[in-house]
Amino acid sequence: MNATVIKAATVITMDAATGSSPVVRSIRIEDGAITQVAPDVDVRDGDEVIDGTDRLVVPGFVNAHTHSWEYLYKGRYDNLPLELWMLYSYPILGGRPLSPELVGLRSRLFAMESLKNGVTTLVDDVLETPTQDRAQLAAVFDAYDEVGIRANISGHVINRPFVDTLPFASDLLPADLVVQVRAQPVLTAQEYLDYSRAAIRDQHGRGGGRLRYMLAPSGPQRCTDDLLAGATVLGLEHGLEVHIHVLETRVQAVTGQDLYGTTLVQHLADIGALSSGTTFAHGIWVTDHDIELMASAGVSVSHNPISNLKLGSGLAPWRRYHHAGVPVGLGSDGCSSSDTPRLHEVVKMAALLHKAGGPDHTTWSTVDEALRAATIGGARTASLHKVTGSIEVGKRADLNVYDLGTLAFTPRSRVDNQLVYSENGSSLEYVLVDGRIVVDHGRLTTVDEQAAIAELRERMPAVAQWQDKLDLLNDGFAGVFDEVHRRCAAVDVGVERWTAQERGRVALRLG
Ligand SMILES: [Zn+2]
Known part of the structure; x- marks a missing residue:
């Protein structure tokens, strides 16, 4: 032994x-x-x-929300709100699949930097553009197997044209561009569930159980109802995490009203897409009723303070989640929205950020909460709390x-x-x-760090040239995305998560 x-x-x-x-x-x-x-x-x-x-x-720390795709985009952008930033980090037009070799190299480096900062578990929501194929998914599993990290690894899916997932977008964009975007193929719910069943059969449980498949419908506005509900059922069947981006931005709060006449969380509840295996990434622009729905369904949340600050998304309701008993994990988010997978920085930020919410110091975030979220809380969000996250x-x-x-x-x-x-x-x-x-x-001890760095350095000029080309190609959407962001900022969504106005309200209350 x-x-x-x-x-x-x-x-x-x-x-x-x-x-x-x-x-x-x-x-x-x-x-x-x-x-x-x-x-x-x-x-x-x-x-x-x-x-x-x-x-x-x-x-070991659990990075409860990240995207290895963005490793190749580290350091490229600043001062873009999510909708504009996403346009460049996940280009709409011109995307061509990365080779499995490059996916593997990227994933190896990402896991290496994570491990060296004490991250032993990754929740990697692998969002390839234009879509992910089986060889790309296998390359991520191979890489994490080799490096020796624990991970939930997703098939991420968007199956609605993005122009139909953003308020005002289809009206503001030129008609021919709308037609072009709507003509891009998307998966049906059945195709995604079949893909996921194959991934469960071929990949799930590799590395002696260390590596698990995760279902990841991109967001309630970006996926069809049958896909969201189907993924929830399949997740429960196999004990898998179902990872969904929910209400990261104010634009998304407006989207819920626009598409469904209610909040996105209420919509997920209505279609049977909330369960104890469900994790919301971000969950910033939620109402108190949304939080109650989450708590009663056993939904957890992955909080990404550095990414939220960098993309100006707003302050997540940390204290409200803790009061309601919603399990909270911490994520770095991708290396384009936070530029680092180092969870030590995230833990410190989580402990600091929520002291900015107001003068009542009894409601501020604590060291205990930040450490809990980085370990056992994150493990709970990943449905891994019986496996890791505490020393027992x-x-x-x-x-x-x-x-x-x-x-x-x-x-x-x-x-x-x-x-x-x-x-x-x-x-x-x-x-x-x-x-x-x-x-x-x-x-x-498992891989040659310098060799991997050297290999990517050699390949990076070609990658960067391709990224520059895509930036130019997608610039055409930027004005409209900026307009969407500004219009939505003026819409009352029932909650406030930006400090300037929050401060104004607090001043009113105190005055
Ligand atoms: Zn994300």
């Missing part, structure tokens, strides 16, 4: 008993599973022993081991606070997935 023991370390277990409070514990790992957590555990001949003195052990007997050993002798932890005060506010991942000594050391003192 292959056993590792971490002896007498400072541990944040995130279990029900000690939560995010640091305690001294030893951890015994056998064949990738945690078999003992106690002040003292068995050590047998042949065990590999890691001395826990001056070390902090924490559950029976869970897989996905662990981050930090050196407490570094400057970030000097002077050593509250290590939970310091983990969130002082540490950025540079003190990581080991990262373990399934009990296997995948990062050892900053070095990936």
Whole structure:
């Protein structure tokens, strides 16, 4: 038997008993599973022993919402609201499929950067343009298998023409462009569900169960009702996460009223597309009633504070979700909307951002909540809470081991606070997935980092040339998207998630 023991370390277990409070514990790992957590555990001949003195052990982080596609777009754009930004990061016209080789290289690099920052689980909503095929999906599974990360990997689907998913768009765009966009082929619900069944058969459960297929209808406005409801049923049948972008922007709140005469969450409830396997990415422009619907259906939310700030999407109702008991995870979102998959930055941002909501400090986000969302909360959103997200007997050993002798932890005060506010991942000594050391003192043990960087560097000029060409081709939509964004900003949607107006209302209340 292959056993590792971490002896007498400072541990944040995130279990029900000690939560995010640091305690001294030893951890015994056998064949990738945690078999003992106690002040003292068995050590047998042949065990590999890691001395826990001056070390902090924490559950590996779960990045509960991201898109590996955007890795090739890292650093390209700034100051674009979602609708305009999406036009360039997911071009409408001129898209041609990436080769499985490039998909594999991109995914490897993305997983490598994630692991080196202590992300042991990815919820990767893989959105290829124009659409994803089986070879591309297999390339992502192959890459994550090789790098040794845990992941939910989606087939993402949009099956309505985008001009019919944005208010005002079909009226504002030139008629010939509308015809051209509507003529692009889209999958039927049946075709997507068949594709997903094949993915479940061929890919789901690979890597000894580490790699799982995820259903990902893009959004309630971007998919047909039969697809959304069908994906929910298939997800429940196989215990899969169903990952949907919901109410990321004010434009989407206007869209709900425009398309369905109600909120997008109410619409999902009406068509039977809410379940305990459903995760909403973002969930910013939700009403209180929407949150009640989510809580009663067991829907969870993946919060992406850096992406939301960068795209100016607004502040998610963090406190309201916590009050309602909606499980919350944290995501980096893609590398074009946040420019980094490093979850340490996201955790810190989550702990800070919701102190900007108002003067009542008893409602501010806390270190405990941020750590919870980065670990067990994220695991819950990914339907992986029985597998990872806490240090407990029976869970897989996905662990981050930090050196407490570094400057970030000097002077050593509250290590939970310091983990969130002082540490950025540079003190990581080991990262373990399934009990296997995948990062050892900053070095990936499974793949050759420098070779992968060199390979992408060689390929990038051709990729960038192609991206520049697509930017030009899609520029024609920009004026209209800008107009849609501005018009929707003026529509009353019943909630406010932008600070300027929120501050105005607070001033009114206090005055
Ligand atoms: Zn997203």
